[in-house]
Amino acid sequence: MLAQEKANISISSLKHLLHKKDVITFPEPGGKLLLKCKDGNNNNYIIDVTRGRIKPTKGTYQTRHNKSTILIRVDIDGPPHDNPDGEEIPCPHIHIYREGYEDKWAFPLQREISTDPKDLIQVLIDYFTYNIATEMKLKYKEVIYLMVAKENLKKAYIEWLNTKLSYKDLDEGAIEIVDILSA
Secondary structure: OOOHHHHHHHHHOOEEEOOOOOEEEOOOOOOEEEEEEEOOOOOEEEEEEEEOOOOOOOEEEEEEEOOOEEEEEEEEOOOOEEOOOOOEEOOOEEEEOEOOOEOOOEEEHHHHOOOOOOOHHHHHHHHHHHOOEOOEEEEEOOEEEEEOOHHHHHHHHHHHHHHHEEEEEOHHHOEEEEEOOOO
């Protein structure tokens, strides 16, 4: 069993995907994707992305520590979950590791992740952001989505913005922003 402090550190650690391909393909209905990851302390993780076969709007995304301990699991368009105290939590919901219970407790998804549960791609993008996974490209039906960890997002946006805009200093500390493409 994993101590809660160790679980919290593992959940909040930056996970680097060990995937060799440039683009990862989102699974078709009934399919599954396993992504191996490591953090800065060389801990191993597996992120599972599973789609429902009969119900293609059903999905499960989970992060496992050392192959078997589920740290985080998101269930979309599945059955409700009964918590150990008897409370029923409807789908979509999220399971977060709790010492002594592992992944037996669920919470409404929107409590932890603001997302659109009707869009499995968007949920996965938001899951990766919540889960602190590094940048990756995901392909589904010929569309490529870029997923970036929260701490990298601002830096990447500023770098991109600098390719589109230039700044000109004005009097009294003000700046003028010039759109390079239309100038």
